Amino acid sequence: MTREELVAWLMSAGEPAYRADQILGWVYERGAGSFQEMTNLPVGLRERLAEEMELNAVRALRVRQAGDTTEKFLFQLSDGALIETVLIPATPGLTSQSDRHTVCVSSQVGCAYGCRFCASGLAGVRRNLSAAEIVDQVVHVQRLSGERVHNIVMMGMGEPLANYEAVLRALKILNSPWSLGIGARKMTISTVGLAPQIRRLAEEPMQIRLAISLHGATDEVRSRIMPVNRKYPLRELIGACEEYRRRRQRQITFEYILLKDVNDTEEQARALGALAARLAAKVNLIPYNPVEGLPWQRPSEAQCRQFQQWVKRYRVAVTLRMEKGTDINAACGQLRLQEERRIGAEWSLAAVVSGSTM
Numbered sequence: 001m002t003r004e005e006l007v008a009w010l011m012s013a014g015e016p017a018y019r020a021d022q023i024l025g026w027v028y029e030r031g032a033g034s035f036q037e038m039t040n041l042p043v044g045l046r047e048r049l050a051e052e053m054e055l056n057a058v059r060a061l062r063v064r065q066a067g068d069t070t071e072k073f074l075f076q077l078s079d080g081a082l083i084e085t086v087l088i089p090a091t092p093g094l095t096s097q098s099d100r101h102t103v104c105v106s107s108q109v110g111c112a113y114g115c116r117f118c119a120s121g122l123a124g125v126r127r128n129l130s131a132a133e134i135v136d137q138v139v140h141v142q143r144l145s146g147e148r149v150h151n152i153v154m155m156g157m158g159e160p161l162a163n164y165e166a167v168l169r170a171l172k173i174l175n176s177p178w179s180l181g182i183g184a185r186k187m188t189i190s191t192v193g194l195a196p197q198i199r200r201l202a203e204e205p206m207q208i209r210l211a212i213s214l215h216g217a218t219d220e221v222r223s224r225i226m227p228v229n230r231k232y233p234l235r236e237l238i239g240a241c242e243e244y245r246r247r248r249q250r251q252i253t254f255e256y257i258l259l260k261d262v263n264d265t266e267e268q269a270r271a272l273g274a275l276a277a278r279l280a281a282k283v284n285l286i287p288y289n290p291v292e293g294l295p296w297q298r299p300s301e302a303q304c305r306q307f308q309q310w311v312k313r314y315r316v317a318v319t320l321r322m323e324k325g326t327d328i329n330a331a332c333g334q335l336r337l338q339e340e341r342r343i344g345a346e347w348s349l350a351a352v353v354s355g356s357t358m
C-alpha cells in the first residue's frame with residue numbers, strides 16, 4: 001500500500017492522517033511483525049488493522065548462511081508457494097558499491113522463459129508476485145538480518161519485466177521516503193530480453209538500472225540456450241537497448257554466464273565485445289553455477305580469464321564475477337529447487353486440489 005492509499009483508508013475509518021506515518025514508521029523503520037506491537041496506536045485501531053490488513057505477505061521458512069556471509073532466505077507465500085531472496089554483503093561487479101548490502105529479489109513463482117541452464121524455469125511459471133510480496137522480501141530480509149539494505153537487484157526467481165506493473169509499483173514503494181528510501185539508481189532490473197518492455201521501461205520517470213541476460217552473442221548460440229531469443233532475436237533486443245540508452249543516458253550491463261564449450265569461444269567473445277562497444281555497455285561475466293540434473297558445466301578458471309581478455313580487446317569494461325554463496329546454493333533458484341523436490345509432491349497436490357496452478 002502506498003502512503004496515499006493508507007491515508008485514504010484511515011480517513012474512511014475516521015482516523016487522522018498522521019496515523020499513516022506512525023504505521024509506516026513501525027513497518028519500515030522498526031520492522032514490526034504485527035499490529036499489536038504498534039503501541040502508540042489506539043487499541044481499537046490496532047484491532048481494526050489486524051482484521052482488515054495483512055502485514056506479512058511472506059514468511060521465512062529457512063535461512064541459510066554461506067561461509068562468505070551471503071545469506072539466503074526461503075520464503076513461503078500465503079498460498080504455500082516458495083520463493084528465494086538473497087542478501088549479498090559486497091559484490092564488486094554486480095553493483096558499483098562495495099561494502100554495501102544488496103538484496104536479490106524474486107518477481108514470480110517460477111519462470112515462463114525456460115532458459116535451458118536455469119533452475120528457476122524448470123517447472124514453468126506458477127504466478128506473478130504481488131507488489132506486497134516483492135516489497136516484503138526486502139522488509140523481511142532487513143528485519144531478519146538486522147542489516148540496512150542499500151541496493152536491490154531484481155535477479156531472483158522470475159522475469160521482472162513479465163510482471164511489469166507489480167515490479168514497478170514495488171520499486172516505487174521501496175524508493176519512497178516514507179518507506180525504505182532506496183535510491184532508484186541503486187535498483188537494477190535484470191531481464192531475459194523482453195524488447196517491448198525494455199522500451200516501456202525507457203519511458204519511466206524512475207532512473208532504474210537495466211541489466212540484460214545476454215549469455216550468447218550470436219542468434220545461433222543464444223537461441224540454443226535461451227528460447228526467448230526466437231521471439232526477440234538480438235537485432236530486436238539490441239534495438240530496444242539502444243532506445244533505452246538514448247532516452248536514459250544510462251549505462252546498460254550485459255550479464256554473460258560462461259558455459260563450457262557453448263558460449264566460451266573466441267568467436268563469441270568477439271561478438272560480445274563488439275555488441276558491448278556499440279552500446280557502451282559493461283559486461284559482467286559469471287562462471288556458470290552447475291544445476292543438479294542439467295548437463296551444463298562451467299569452463300576452467302583459466303578459460304574464463306582468457307575469455308575476459310578477448311572481450312577486453314574491444315575496450316569495454318568487463319568484470320569476471322567470482323560469485324558468492326555457491327556453498328549454500330545461493331545462485332539462481334537452487335535452494336528452492338531442492339526444497340521443492342523434497343516436498344514437491346505435497347505442493348503440487350495442494351495446488352491441484354485448490355485449483356491454483358497456472
Ligand code: SAH
Nearest residue numbers: 118155158159190191192213255288289332
Ligand atoms: N529473468 C531475469 C531475472 C533472473 S536474474 C533474467 O533472466 O535476467 C538471474 C541471472 O542468473 C540471469 O542472468 C540468469 O540467466 C542467471 N542464471 C540462471 N541460472 C544460472 C546458473 N545456474 N548459474 C549462473 N547464472 C545463472
